[in-house]
Amino acid sequence: MPVTRRSFLLGSSVLMAHAAIGDVMAAFAAAPRKATFLSDAELATLRALVDVILPATDSPAASAADTHYFIDLALPACASAEAVTAFRAGLEALGRQGFAGLAPDAQASLLKARVDADLKLPYDQSFFRILKDYTLTGYFMSEIGATQALAYERVPGGYEGDRPLQPGQKAWALQ
Amino acid sequence: MTSQVFDAIVVGSGISGGWAAKELCEKGLKTLVLERGRSVRHVTDYDTALKDPWQLPYNLKASNEDRKKQPVQSTLYLYDQSTKQFFVDDVANPYVQDRPFTWYRGYQVGGRSLMWARHVFRYSDLDFEANLREGVGVDWPIRYADLAPWYEKVERFIGASGENSGLPQLPDQVLQPPFDMNALEKHLRAGIAKAYGDRKLICSATAVLSREHKGRGPCQGRNQCARGCPFSAYFSSNGVTLPAAAATGNLTLQPDAIAHSLVYDEARKRVTGVRYVDAHTKQVAEVSARLVFLCASTLNSTAVLLNSRSSRFPDGLGNDSGQLGRNLMDHHNGAGATATYSGLRDRYYRGRRSTSMYIPRFRNVTTREAKFTRGYAYEVYSWRGHWTRGVDGPGFGADFKNEITRPGEWTLYTEGYGETLPNPDNRMWVSKDETDAFGLPKIAVSMAYGPNEAAMETQMRDDVVEMLEKAGLENVQGFLRETVPGFVIHEMGTARMGRDPKTSVLNAHNQVHAAPNVFVTDGSCMPSSPPQNPSLTYMALTARAADHAAAQLKSGAL
Numbered sequence: 087m088p089v090t091r092r093s094f095l096l097g098s099s100v101l102m103a104h105a106a107i108g109d110v111m112a113a114f115a116a117a118p119r120k121a122t123f124l125s126d127a128e129l130a131t132l133r134a135l136v137d138v139i140l141p142a143t144d145s146p147a148a149s150a151a152d153t154h155y156f157i158d159l160a161l162p163a164c165a166s167a168e169a170v171t172a173f174r175a176g177l178e179a180l181g182r183q184g185f186a187g188l189a190p191d192a193q194a195s196l197l198k199a200r201v202d203a204d205l206k207l208p209y210d211q212s213f214f215r216i217l218k219d220y221t222l223t224g225y226f227m228s229e230i231g232a233t234q235a236l237a238y239e240r241v242p243g244g245y246e247g248d249r250p251l252q253p254g255q256k257a258w259a260l261q
Numbered sequence: 262m263t264s265q266v267f268d269a270i271v272v273g274s275g276i277s278g279g280w281a282a283k284e285l286c287e288k289g290l291k292t293l294v295l296e297r298g299r300s301v302r303h304v305t306d307y308d309t310a311l312k313d314p315w316q317l318p319y320n321l322k323a324s325n326e327d328r329k330k331q332p333v334q335s336t337l338y339l340y341d342q343s344t345k346q347f348f349v350d351d352v353a354n355p356y357v358q359d360r361p362f363t364w365y366r367g368y369q370v371g372g373r374s375l376m377w378a379r380h381v382f383r384y385s386d387l388d389f390e391a392n393l394r395e396g397v398g399v400d401w402p403i404r405y406a407d408l409a410p411w412y413e414k415v416e417r418f419i420g421a422s423g424e425n426s427g428l429p430q431l432p433d434q435v436l437q438p439p440f441d442m443n444a445l446e447k448h449l450r451a452g453i454a455k456a457y458g459d460r461k462l463i464c465s466a467t468a469v470l471s472r473e474h475k476g477r478g479p480c481q482g483r484n485q486c487a488r489g490c491p492f493s494a495y496f497s498s499n500g501v502t503l504p505a506a507a508a509t510g511n512l513t514l515q516p517d518a519i520a521h522s523l524v525y526d527e528a529r530k531r532v533t534g535v536r537y538v539d540a541h542t543k544q545v546a547e548v549s550a551r552l553v554f555l556c557a558s559t560l561n562s563t564a565v566l567l568n569s570r571s572s573r574f575p576d577g578l579g580n581d582s583g584q585l586g587r588n589l590m591d592h593h594n595g596a597g598a599t600a601t602y603s604g605l606r607d608r609y610y611r612g613r614r615s616t617s618m619y620i621p622r623f624r625n626v627t628t629r630e631a632k633f634t635r636g637y638a639y640e641v642y643s644w645r646g647h648w649t650r651g652v653d654g655p656g657f658g659a660d661f662k663n664e665i666t667r668p669g670e671w672t673l674y675t676e677g678y679g680e681t682l683p684n685p686d687n688r689m690w691v692s693k694d695e696t697d698a699f700g701l702p703k704i705a706v707s708m709a710y711g712p713n714e715a716a717m718e719t720q721m722r723d724d725v726v727e728m729l730e731k732a733g734l735e736n737v738q739g740f741l742r743e744t745v746p747g748f749v750i751h752e753m754g755t756a757r758m759g760r761d762p763k764t765s766v767l768n769a770h771n772q773v774h775a776a777p778n779v780f781v782t783d784g785s786c787m788p789s790s791p792p793q794n795p796s797l798t799y800m801a802l803t804a805r806a807a808d809h810a811a812a813q814l815k816s817g818a819l
Binding site for chain 1: 318319320321322323325326440441442444447479480481482483484546566587606607608611612616643646649654655657658659661663665666667668669
C-alpha cells in the first residue's frame with residue numbers, strides 16, 4: 087500500500103476535525119449517571135445481572151462499562167412495548183428474590199433456573215433473550231468492551247485477508 | 262434560476278445522474294441538475310463517518326421512533342444509527358404497495374450512490390441476446406460491442422478493484438488488484454476449482470479502491486462505506502462525478518427541487534423543459550433546456566414521464582407503446598446456504614473488507630436447462646465467529662465471555678442473485694386521485710416473481726449446497742425463502758429500450774422514440790435483468806447516451 091496507516095492518519099485533516107468528538111464523549115462518560123427509565127431497585131438488579139452474564143475476566147465486567155445504564159436508555163427507545171413489559175417483569179421477579187444481594191454462585195443458579203424456559207419463548211416475551219441481546223450489545227459496542235474485551239480499530243488502514251492468528255488475539259469488535 | 266436557459270437538465274444526482282452531469286458538462290453544455298433531496302457535501306456532511314459505535318445513539322441499534330418514520334427503510338441490512346440519515350422518510354414520501362414491494366430510497370444529492378453495495382460487473386452478449394433468443398420481452402437494441410468501450414471508459418474513471426474471471430459470460434474489466442481472500446475463501450476457491458471445470462470463486466469487481474486512484478483512496482478497511490467515505494475510496498456521485506462536473510464551470514446543482522413532469526410544446530413537437538416543485542415552498546416552477554436526461558431512479562423517472570400528459574401524449578410522454586410503467590424487474594435472492602469450517606484455526610485477518618467473493622453464473626451458459634431459462638451468480642461472505650454468536654443461546658459467565666471474545670469457527674454465508682424475466686403485468690403507475698405532500702401523484706407498484714424465478718431458486722440452493730460440500734465445508738445448510746420484490750434494490754425496467762417504437766419506450770441511445778431530446782438512462786431503460794449487479798451498465802449507458810446527445814445537439818439533429 088503506497089500510504090502507510092500511520093502517515094495517513096497523521097496527514098488527515100478529516101480525522102483531526104473529527105478527533106474533537108472523542109473529547110465530548112469523554113466528558114459525557116465522566117458525568118454522574120442516573121437511571122432515566124428503570125427504578126433504582128430495577129437498576130440494582132440489572133447491574134448485578136449484567137455482571138453475571140459478562141463478569142470481570144481479563145477485561146472489565148459489564149457494569150464497569152455502564153452496560154446497565156445503556157439498557158436503561160436503549161430498552162425503552164428500541165424494544166417493543168411487549169418486550170419492555172416482559173423485561174421489567176423478569177427484573178421484578180429476580181428483585182423479589184433479593185438477586186442483587188446474593189453471592190455470585192447463587193445469582194448464577196437463579197438465572198440458570200429460568201434459561202431453558204425463556205429460550206423457548208418468542209424474543210419479545212423472553213426475559214433472558216432480551217437481557218442477553220442488550221447486555222452484549224451494550225458491552226461489546228462500548229469503548230471498554232470493544233477495545234479491551236475485543237480488538238477494535240476505527241480505521242484499520244487497509245485489509246490483510248489471511249495472516250497467522252496472533253498470540254492472545256481477541257476477536258474483532260466489528261466485521 | 263428559471264430565467265436562465267440551460268443546454269441540458271439532468272433529473273437526479275445518483276449514479277446515473279452524476280454521470281450524465283459529468284459527461285454533458287465536459288462536452289461544454291450548461292447543465293442543470295435537479296435533485297429532489299437535500300444537499301450532501303462530500304466528506305463535510307458525512308456526520309457519522311468516523312464515529313465509534315459508542316458515540317452513536319443506542320450503540321447503533323435502530324429505535325422505535327426510527328422504525329416509525331422509516332418502516333420500509335429500517336428493514337434493510339444496512340440501516341442503523343450510522344446510515345439512517347441517507348434513507349428516505351417513508352411517512353413523508355408515501356407510495357402504494359398494490360402488492361408488497363420494499364422500495365429503498367435515498368433522496369439527497371448523490372442519491373443511493375452513497376449507500377450502494379458497489380459491485381460493478383459487465384454484461385455479455387449472453388445477456389444482451391437472451392430476449393431475442395428466447396422470444397421473451399423485446400430484443401436489446403444494442404450488443405456488447407456497442408457498450409464495451411463505455412464500460413472501459415467508466416471503469417478507468419471510477420476506479421474499481423477485483424478479479425477478472427476469464428469467463429465469456431462475465432467479460433474482463435479494467436480493474437485494480439483485488440482485495441485479499443481470507444483463509445476459508447482460499448480453501449473454497451481451491452475446492453471449487455478442483456470439483457468443477459466451469460465454476461470459480463473470484464473477488465467481486467467492486468467500486469472500492471485497493472490502490473490510490475486520481476487522488477482518491479485507497480480503502481482504509483473500515484467497511485462503513487454507507488456512512489460516506491472520508492477517504493473517497495469508493496465511488497459515489499458526491500465524491501467523483503459531481504466534482505468533475507463542477508470543475509468544468511458548467512454545472513448548476515439545484516437540491517430540493519422535485520421534478521414533476523416534462524414540459525411538452527405541442528406546436529414545436531418537443532420537450533422544452535422540466536416542471537418541478539420546490540421542496541420547501543411547494544411552489545411549482547419551470548425551467549427550460551434543449552435536452553433532458555431522466556436519471557431519477559427507475560420508478561421516479563417513469564413517474565415523471567407518466568405525469569407528463571398532453572394531447573399528443575394522453576397516457577404519459579413517450580407511452581405510444583403502452584409499455585411505460587410495465588415490465589418492472591428486480592433480482593431475486595431467496596436461495597443460498599450457510600456453512601462452517603472447523604479447520605484453519607490458526608488463520609485470521611485484519612481490517613474490514615467492504616466487498617464479497619463471487620461465483621459467476623454457470624447455468625444456461627453453454628447448455629440449456631430444462632426447468633428454467635437465464636441464470637444466477639452468488640455473493641459469498643465469510644468470517645470467523647465474533648461476539649454476536651453469543652447473543653442467542655443459553656451461555657453466560659466467565660467461560661462464556663472468554664469464548665465469545667476470541668475468534669470463533671469459520672462461518673460462511675452465501676446467497677444467489679437470479680435474473681427475473683420481464684412481464685408486462687409487473688408494473689408501476691401513478692395514482693389518478695392520490696397525491697403526496699408535494700402534490701405529486703402517488704406511485705403504485707405491483708410486482709410478483711413468476712414460475713421461472715421459482716424454478717431457478719430451487720436449483721440456486723441445490724447448486725451452492727453441492728459446491729460447499731464438495732469443497733469440504735461442514736454443517737452446510739441450504740435455504741429457500743421468499744424474496745419481496747424491491748428487496749435486492751435492483752428495481753429496473755418500466756421504460757424499456759427496444760428496436761420498435763410500437764413495443765418499447767426508448768431507442769438504442771436511450772432516447773424516447775417520439776421525443777428524442779429526452780434521454781432516460783437509469784434502471785428504467787432495461788429490457789431484461791441479467792444477474793450481474795446493474796449499476797456499471799447504467800453508468801456506461803449514460804456516458805454513451807450523453808455522447809450521442811452532445812453530438813446530435815452539435816449537428817443540429819436535436
